[in-house]
Amino acid sequence: MSLSDWIDELRDMVRRRFWLIVRLTVLGCVAALLYALSQEHEYTSQAVLQVEDAKVADALAPPTVSGADARQLQIVEQRVMSHDAVLDIAAEVGVLDEMGGLPDSEKVSILRRSLSVSAVAAARTGTTGDGAISLVRVTATWGDRETAQALAEEVTRRTVALSQNKRLERAEETLSFFTLRQSRLEAEVADLEETLANFRKRNDMPEEGARASQEREIEALRAEILSVERQMIVLERQLEREAGDGNLTRLEQRERDENIARLNDLTEQRDYLTESLAAVSAAGDIDPALQAELTRLTRTLLAKKEELASVSESRKAAEIGFQLESEGQSEHLSVLEPASWPDYPSTPSRTKFAVLGAFASVMVAFGIALLLDLMNPVIRSAAVMERDLGFAPVAVIPEAPRSKRRTALMRAFRGRRRAV
Numbered sequence: 001m002s003l004s005d006w007i008d009e010l011r012d013m014v015r016r017r018f019w020l021i022v023r024l025t026v027l028g029c030v031a032a033l034l035y036a037l038s039q040e041h042e043y044t045s046q047a048v049l050q051v052e053d054a055k056v057a058d059a060l061a062p063p064t065v066s067g068a069d070a071r072q073l074q075i076v077e078q079r080v081m082s083h084d085a086v087l088d089i090a091a092e093v094g095v096l097d098e099m100g101g102l103p104d105s106e107k108v109s110i111l112r113r114s115l116s117v118s119a120v121a122a123a124r125t126g127t128t129g130d131g132a133i134s135l136v137r138v139t140a141t142w143g144d145r146e147t148a149q150a151l152a153e154e155v156t157r158r159t160v161a162l163s164q165n166k167r168l169e170r171a172e173e174t175l176s177f178f179t180l181r182q183s184r185l186e187a188e189v190a191d192l193e194e195t196l197a198n199f200r201k202r203n204d205m206p207e208e209g210a211r212a213s214q215e216r217e218i219e220a221l222r223a224e225i226l227s228v229e230r231q232m233i234v235l236e237r238q239l240e241r242e243a244g245d246g247n248l249t250r251l252e253q254r255e256r257d258e259n260i261a262r263l264n265d266l267t268e269q270r271d272y273l274t275e276s277l278a279a280v281s282a283a284g285d286i287d288p289a290l291q292a293e294l295t296r297l298t299r300t301l302l303a304k305k306e307e308l309a310s311v312s313e314s315r316k317a318a319e320i321g322f323q324l325e326s327e328g329q330s331e332h333l334s335v336l337e338p339a340s341w342p343d344y345p346s347t348p349s350r351t352k353f354a355v356l357g358a359f360a361s362v363m364v365a366f367g368i369a370l371l372l373d374l375m376n377p378v379i380r381s382a383a384v385m386e387r388d389l390g391f392a393p394v395a396v397i398p399e400a401p402r403s404k405r406r407t408a409l410m411r412a413f414r415g416r417r418r419a420v
Contacts, residue, residue, distance in 0.1 A: 017369035024365035025358075032357020043145045043342035045152040049136040049160065050336035070119055070133060076162045077117045080155060086111045089158065093150045095142070114141045115155055136333065145342050152339035163333045164325075171318070171325040178315035185308040192301045199297060203290050221277040228270045235263045 014021065079085060086108050090096045099107050120135035138159060140151035239259055324330040 013369060013373050014366075017372065020372075021362075021365040021369050024368060025361045028361020028364060029354075029358045032361065033354050035357065036351075036353035040143055041345035042141050042143055043148045043345055044139060044141045045145075045148040045339045045342050046140075046337075047138040047152050047156040047335065047339040048337035049138065049156065049333045051132075051134055051136075052332055052334050070121070072163070072166070073117070073119045073133060073136060076159060076166060079162050080117060080158050081112055081115070083108050085158070086115075089115075089151065089154050092154055093147060095147055095151070098147075115139070115151060117155065117159060135336070138339075140339070148342055149339045156335060156339060160333050160335065164328075167330065167332070168322075168325045171322040175315070175318040175322045178311055178318045182308065182311050182315050185304060185311055189301065189304050189308055192297065192304060196294075196297045196301060199294065218277065221273055225270060225273045225277065228266050228273065232263060232266045232270065235259050235266070239263070 080089075083104075087096070087104060090099075090107065090111055095111075096107065099110065102110075116137075116139045118137050118139070119133040120137070121133055136159065138152055138156045140148050140155060142148040142151060239256065321330070
């Protein structure tokens, strides 16, 4: 079938189904218009929050709370969107009265669909993201402009406040933890020092400083004994050489006598130093079991002191971090763009709905008319008969105009009534 034949048949179908197409189109347009009029406009207000960097460099004053990331924002969002918080927001703005007698659960569901808090990830510094965020968008959608803007402002205020309170709360908890830990370690160190002092006193042991002094005294005595013995060896060798000479002059004999007297003095000095060394060493000797216990207590005390020093440094850092958070000097959320005034509805235009509905009605009407023709395949023209059957009809009765057909039908109907 050629294009011209197809167009002719389509024109014939439109002519025959014209009133059906018109009725369906009118019904569809009316339905689309009613649907468009039933749609209520909604307005959307949006606020933008920015993550501001800390005013003090992290290298100078490291914060005790990590930077803004998606997890922290998720916790803040959960608190803002909690059941009681959403109802408080609605009561603060004054939209609870608009919802009538709906149950609280349904009110919360409606408000949660109308409010949203979303984050924009910060630029990546490497191949993978670290979860940091740079912007936070707060969006509120409602049936009137004033309420939409008020909701966005209230959610923005609560988001900023909750973020600051959460950071301050974490900084305070960190400071409290390290302060309590430092107090406990100080008490443990004091107890260990007292235990160690009682142990030394009970077992007659010198203090750590006295023990070191004793060790130094022993080393000094040993060095002095070694020096005296060296002098004695020199004198003994000299006396041996003098004894081998045999005949000595008076001067040489006198020097020998002096060397012998000096050797005797050095011997006495060595004996005295040796006795002193023995006495000092005996005073420093400790029972191995007691020494082991003393070593254990000393090591425990040193370990506790090292831990106390580390905790003290952490507490100082936590104190600085808490001060930064309380003074607003650390990383925090700030309002970059306040809640906007919605000039136009965020929902689709009613006119657009009506136009699309009218267009769809026309297409559906044409489709139904075409479907009816396909369901009732009738040969309605000589051209169709010649094309489908291969031969032309013997005679073709032209179709009477609609007005003449209507007149003939009316006359036949009247004649039938007279006959009756």
